[in-house]
């Protein structure tokens with residue numbers, strides 16, 4: 001891995017964070033199942049990229065979907081394999097997705113704020129790759145945090161408890177680059193265990209929509225998180241449903 005900060009995804013600390021939101025995977029899966037019906041998606045082949053520990057794939061598989069997952073982190077992929085026995089999980093870089101998976105999928109999901117880790121050109125590349133592996137009648141679901149909500153609502157210091165760790169995030173948003181810079185400290189039994197710095201590009205809806213159109217998608221709808229509420233500017237999350245153009 002060339003980027004130093006990517007080691008965050010190889011740490012047990014991050015796995016704990018993902019486990020804390022495991023249950024939410026069921027809500028996602030139920031909603032995605034409704035989406036496939038609403039948009040009349042015929043097949044049941046899902047590509048979950050990046051799949052993390054497979055928390056959404058696990059529940060989608062229970063609903064009868066065939067799962068392939070891709071993630072750059074070896075640790076995440078190993079956990080996903082343990083968690084979803086019937087899935088196919090491949091370690092790979094979503095910026096070069098079509099080198100990793102050679103088939104097309106009916107439903108391609110990129111959820112839980114999984115763009116913006118790199119530069120904007122990389123996100124365009126990733127979206128083009130997602131387009132490449134989506135079948136002509138398939139759909140893609142991209143879920144991101146909404147920049148316009150985040151800039152007014154993200155506290156400068158954020159405490160969260162992810163057993164057994166207390167996590168303290170120091171957040172700084174740079175309006176010139178639209179990146180959020182985070183210094184994350186993990187504390188256990190009152191002692192600092194690790195400190196890691198990373199940044200992420202945040203998008204307003206019009207920006208990500210433009211990028212997706214450039215990548216060859218037609219936007220069908222935008223909802224608020226995993227709900228049927230149409231996205232509004234003050235919603236924390238935007239979930240874009242698109243199909244190949």
Ligand SMILES: C[S@@+](CC[C@H](N)C(=O)[O-])C[C@H]1O[C@@H](n2cnc3c(N)ncnc32)[C@H](O)[C@@H]1O
Nearest residue numbers: 009050051052071072073076092093094111112
């Ligand atoms: C916020 S997690 C989301 C995981 C999953 N979508 C979920 O909802 O649980 C982001 C994931 O992106 C992965 N990731 C980061 N860069 C990647 C890349 N270039 N290719 C594939 N996966 C990547 C990380 O390893 C991590 O598992």
